Amino acid sequence: MGIQEVQGQSGTPAYQKKRKTGRAEGFQESLLQNLKNRDQEKQTATASETESKQNAADIQTGAKPKAEKMSMGRIGAAQGIRVNAAATQETLQAVEVRHMSYEESDHVRIAVTEGYTLKGKREEGAEPRVYVEAKYEDGRIEAYQVEMAKVQGQTEHVIERFALETMEEA
């Protein structure tokens, strides 16, 4: 009896129909998504190609590539001295380390808790300049020449601030 009842129902059971429709919808959705993704990939490829072409052109003309322009400078990477190098590149210039002693310096700052020392000496010349030597806890030594005419009195940059103090001490 039970068997007859089942055989009497023609076609596919309702749950199977539902499942099939669901699959079809899912396939359509994924197809659309794949097409969208492909379009996006194409657009990204074109954009990166344009950027690399632009960077190559910049290097040829002597201009810095975009990625480098946006990066933090060496000063920014230093422990305890975190400032965007792009903002101070006009006043600070990296120079060769002279290994100046504390006795030779006009001004000394020993920042044990921050892990660095600074030594400053006023340079002789027509334009006011200060030579600053920074030594870090990891052993690195960096030297900068600070153009005092370009330094703002209210600066919060550690090296510029120190250069101003050196000018006062000298």
Next chain:
Amino acid sequence: MEQEWSYLVEEYRAMLYRVAFSNIKNRADAEDAVQEAFLRYMKDEKPIQNKEHEKAWLIRTTIHICLDILKSGWYQRTVPWNESFENTAKNIYLPYQVKDDETLEAVLRLPVHYRNPIYLFYYEDYSIHEIAGILNEKEGTIKTRLRRGREEVKKILTEGRP
């Protein structure tokens, strides 16, 4: 020969005194330690290779003499009556002006294995390579001690204890 010795004494006396004082925290004992270091240098028959080696030898010997004095039974039973730990930074006579005496006081309160690398690196301006040579340690060890010592200095300054 006499001229050579007098030159040597003039060149290193002040710096050796500061190193000795940072370890022993007593003026008279620091001066004794420096004298003893010069005497040992004169008696020593080992050939000194160069100026850097000479300086490293003198600093190392001074530190060893200070540690021997600190370990001696007499020193452990007595307390200097005219000097206290509060004015140690004033008696070190650095050849430049240090505005932050508190930090120097904190450095002088560090345990010896942190104090010497930190003092030589920051206050005597020696490089990690030179300090490693002076203290007979690897450069990596000195870097680690500088980093950990700095943390200890922070603790002393904020919590008042090493």
